[in-house]
Structure formats: C-alpha cells, structure tokens
Amino acid sequence: MYGSPLTSGARKVLLLGSGELGKEVVLEAQRLGVETIAVDRYANAPAMQVAHRSYVTDMLDGDGIRRIIEEERPDFIVPEIEAIATETLLELESEGHRVIPTARAARLTMDREGIRRLASETLGLPTAPYRFADTLDELRQAAAELGFPCVIKPIMSSSGKGQSVCRSEAEIEGCWNYAMEGGRAKKSRIIVEGFVTFESEITLLTVRSVSGTSYCPPIGHVQKDGDYIESWQPHQMTEAQIREAEEIALRITDELGGYGIYGVELFLTKDGVLFSEVSPRPHDTGMVTMATQDLSEFALHIRAILGFPIPTIRLLSPGASHTLKADRESAAFRIGGLEEALSLPNTQVRVFGKPETKVGRRMAVALSTAPDTDAARELARRAAESLRIEYDNK
Ligand SMILES: Nc1ncnc2c1ncn2[C@@H]1O[C@H](COP(=O)(O)OP(=O)(O)OP(=O)(O)O)[C@@H](O)[C@H]1O
Ligand SMILES: NCC(=O)N[C@@H]1O[C@H](COP(=O)([O-])[O-])[C@@H](O)[C@H]1O
Numbered sequence: 116m117y118g119s120p121l122t123s124g125a126r127k128v129l130l131l132g133s134g135e136l137g138k139e140v141v142l143e144a145q146r147l148g149v150e151t152i153a154v155d156r157y158a159n160a161p162a163m164q165v166a167h168r169s170y171v172t173d174m175l176d177g178d179g180i181r182r183i184i185e186e187e188r189p190d191f192i193v194p195e196i197e198a199i200a201t202e203t204l205l206e207l208e209s210e211g212h213r214v215i216p217t218a219r220a221a222r223l224t225m226d227r228e229g230i231r232r233l234a235s236e237t238l239g240l241p242t243a244p245y246r247f248a249d250t251l252d253e254l255r256q257a258a259a260e261l262g263f264p265c266v267i268k269p270i271m272s273s274s275g276k277g278q279s280v281c282r283s284e285a286e287i288e289g290c291w292n293y294a295m296e297g298g299r300a301k302k303s304r305i306i307v308e309g310f311v312t313f314e315s316e317i318t319l320l321t322v323r324s325v326s327g328t329s330y331c332p333p334i335g336h337v338q339k340d341g342d343y344i345e346s347w348q349p350h351q352m353t354e355a356q357i358r359e360a361e362e363i364a365l366r367i368t369d370e371l372g373g374y375g376i377y378g379v380e381l382f383l384t385k386d387g388v389l390f391s392e393v394s395p396r397p398h399d400t401g402m403v404t405m406a407t408q409d410l411s412e413f414a415l416h417i418r419a420i421l422g423f424p425i426p427t428i429r430l431l432s433p434g435a436s437h438t439l440k441a442d443r444e445s446a447a448f449r450i451g452g453l454e455e456a457l458s459l460p461n462t463q464v465r466v467f468g469k470p471e472t473k474v475g476r477r478m479a480v481a482l483s484t485a486p487d488t489d490a491a492r493e494l495a496r497r498a499a500e501s502l503r504i505e506y507d508n509k
C-alpha cells in the first residue's frame with residue numbers, strides 16, 4: 116500500500132540514467148501511481164521529460180549521486196546505464212537503500228571484466244575466448260594468442276562505443292586508439308575476444324520477481340558497429356537452443372539476484388549457445404516488446420521492482436523494431452517523415468526527445484507488428500527509413 120505521487124506516503128523510484136529506456140520505465144512506474152525522479156549527466160534527458168523531478172550530475176561522481184539519494188530517500192534506486200559510481204551503490208545498499216536488481220549486479224556488469232570472469236570462470240558458462248590488456252603491447256600479445264579477427268572493446272562502454280573488429284596485426288594500433296577514445300571511464304583496460312561466427316544472436320529477457328523467474332520469447336537482433344539496428348520477436352530457435360539459452364540465463368541471473376528484468380545476450384552458433392553479456396535492466400533490443408507483448412520489458416521491470424506478481428507474459432503478435440540514428444552533431448534539428456512512417460499498418464514510432472544529436476546517436480525507434488517477423492521487420496525498416504533528421508546547420 117502506498118500513497119499518491121508527491122504526497123508523504125508516495126512510493127519513489129529514482130533512476131540513475133535517463134535515456135530512452137528510462138523514459139519508458141518512468142511511464143510504467145507512473146501508471147502504478149509511483150513518484151519518479153530522473154538523474155543523468157545532461158539536462159532534458161528523455162526520462163527527465165516525463166519524471167516528476169530531475170537532477171543533473173556526473174554519473175561517475177559518487178559524492179554527487181549520494182547527495183541526491185540522501186536528499187530524495189527513494190524506495191528504489193534503479194540503474195539505467197552501465198557507467199555509474201557503483202562503489203557508492205554498494206555503500207548505499209549496505210546502509211539500507213534498495214538498489215535494483217542489486218548493487219553487486221550493477222557493479223559487476225558495469226565492467227566487462229567483472230561479468231565475464233563471473234560467467235566464464237566462476238559459473239563455467241560457455242563464452243568466446245578472451246583476454247584483458249592494459250597497454251598496446253599487452254593487446255598485441257593477446258591478439259596473437261587469440262588470432263584474427265578478434266573483437267576489441269573498452270571494459271567500460273556500451274552501445275558499441277570504442278568497439279572494433281581487428282582483422283590483422285596492422286590494425287591493432289588503430290583499434291587500441293579507437294578503444295581509448297570510446298571508453299566511458301578514464302581507464303585504459305580493454306577486453307579482446309575471439310570473433311564468434313554466430314548464426315544469429317538473441318536477447319533473452321529474463322525477469323526475476325516474487326513469482327520466480329520468467330522468460331520473454333527470444334528476441335533476435337542485428338548489430339552494426341556494436342550497436343543495435345533492428346530486433347524482432349520471437350526469434351526462431353530449436354527446443355534444444357531454447358533449453359540451453361534459458362539454462363544460461365537462469366544461472367547468471369540467479370547468481371546476480373534481486374528483482375527486475377535482465378537482458379541476457381547470447382550467440383547461437385552451430386556448436387551451441389554462448390553467453391555474451393547481460394544487462395541488469397531493460398535492454399535496447401527489447402524495445403520491440405512495447406509492440407509485441409501485453410507487458411513490455413519496462414512494465415515487467417516495474418512490476419518486479421515493486422514486488423508485484425508476474426503470473427504470465429503474453430506475446431500478442433510477432434513484431435520488430437528498427438532504429439533511427441543521427442549522422443552528425445547538432446542541437447538544432449527536427450525529426451521528419453512521421454506522416455509517412457505512421458501511414459504504414461500496425462506501426463508506431465517512439466521519438467526519444469534527446470536534445471542533441473551526435474554521430475550514431477539513437478534518436479527514435481519504429482515498432483511494427485505483422486503475422487510473421489519477416490513481414491514485421493520489413494514494415495519497421497520502411498518506417499525507420501521514412502524518418503529523417505533535418506539539421507538547421509547544414
Ligand atoms: N566476440 C564477438 N564475436 C563476434 N561478434 C561480437 C563479439 N562481441 C561482440 N560482438 C558483436 O558486437 C555487438 C555488441 O557487443 P557487446 O554487446 O559486447 O557491446 P556493448 O557495447 O555492450 O553493446 P550494448 O550496450 O548495445 O549491449 C554484439 O551484439 C555482437 O553483434
Ligand atoms: N545499449 C545501452 C542502451 O541502449 N542504453 C540506452 O541509451 C541511453 C544513452 O543514450 P545516449 O548515449 O544517446 O545518451 C541510456 O540512457 C539507455 O536508455
């Protein structure tokens with residue numbers, strides 16, 4: 116039992132990170148009468164535009180985050196991005212604050228080393244072969260051991276930032292420099308992974324709630340330069356693949372614990388399913404669930420966080436999502452083509468409302484449903500391609 120937002124009995128959710136995913140989390144929280152507070156590194160971030168209140172702070176500044184949390188005293192602290200001062204989250208949790216799903220999950224997944232070592236070395240889950248390196252020389256050594264092509268990523272980054280495929284010795288230095296520019300924290304450590312020639316890759320949305328662990332139908336996706344371009348649900352898998360995927364998801368999410376949704380990223384190869392990484396929060400490829408499921412990944416996250424039951428998750432229709440990305444930096448732009456996009460059947464568009472564009476920044480997504488995923492992908496692609504960003508500073 117809790118009171119209305121902005122009253123003394125209100126239940127409060129505070130989001131650390133306020134992008135497009137957080138915006139939907141806030142909207143779902145508000146549907147259940149929850150007070151919402153959005154925090155991020157810049158003003159007018161998408162979730163701030165719909166939350167009751169917002170704060171701007173450097174997300175890696177532990178003191179800054181602590182000050183806001185001590186002032187607000189939220190019932191739930193909900194990390195929405197990877198790069199947060201997670202040491203402070205661990206402290207806050209030990210002082211009695213609730214961090215979703217747990218501070219340890221946020222801590223381990225913020226850095227690729229933490230989660231990869233846990234998955235592979237502690238739990239024995241199958242992954243691509245990997246090495247870590249702190250210098251260009253160590254990277255040369257690691258690449259020589261793993262062979263080419265290999266994939267190089269800053270240990271702290273997301274949406275493919277700083278990530279590249281290294282095809283030969285001659286490319287190593289360029290990949291190193293690219294990783295150094297793309298990482299989110301002032302740390303030079305990188306992970307080098309053997310290149311996996313997967314047949315397809317999926318996100319298995321896995322919810323831990325008072326009702327136990329539930330899985331959404333698998334979401335297939337295509338990524339370009341380490342960032343997602345399109346996703347669809349359900350992805351066709353064999354019974355054996357589904358069993359393997361759910362087993363991996365159960366092991367990793369049981370280990371990380373807490374209540375909330377996880378996005379378990381998996382590679383489907385001809386030799387079996389490999390664990391790639393996991394987000395202890397809604398997943399970008401899971402935006403498709405806004406069109407396909409009775410409860411979207413955002414609704415599921417909020418239900419689980421608040422401690423409410425999740426007796427069923429229903430796929431209403433096959434569907435797909437396709438992203439719109441900017442191709443330059445600008446603070447003066449408009450998004451056009453909505454008339455065309457929305458004239459397609461069974462199609463919706465979410466415009467995130469980010470105040471500025473950057474090269475490769477995701478600005479909107481098209482969502483379509485159809486009798487099968489191929490038709491849905493085609494519709495979502497056409498819708499996204501109808502959208503265009505018009506820049507004032509040509
Ligand atoms: N070892 C690998 N072999 C082949 N492809 C890979 C490998 N690692 C990553 N990729 C490709 O790059 C994509 C992004 O990688 P990863 O998920 O590790 O990065 P990310 O920056 O965390 O992305 P996001 O935040 O969007 O999840 C993967 O979904 C996959 O398509
Ligand atoms: N793969 C993780 C992911 O998609 N995260 C989403 O992107 C936002 C950052 O966008 P920005 O970099 O455009 O500000 C995050 O806040 C989150 O919503």
Ligand SMILES: [Mg+2]
Nearest residue numbers: 274380391392
């Ligand atoms: Mg990923």
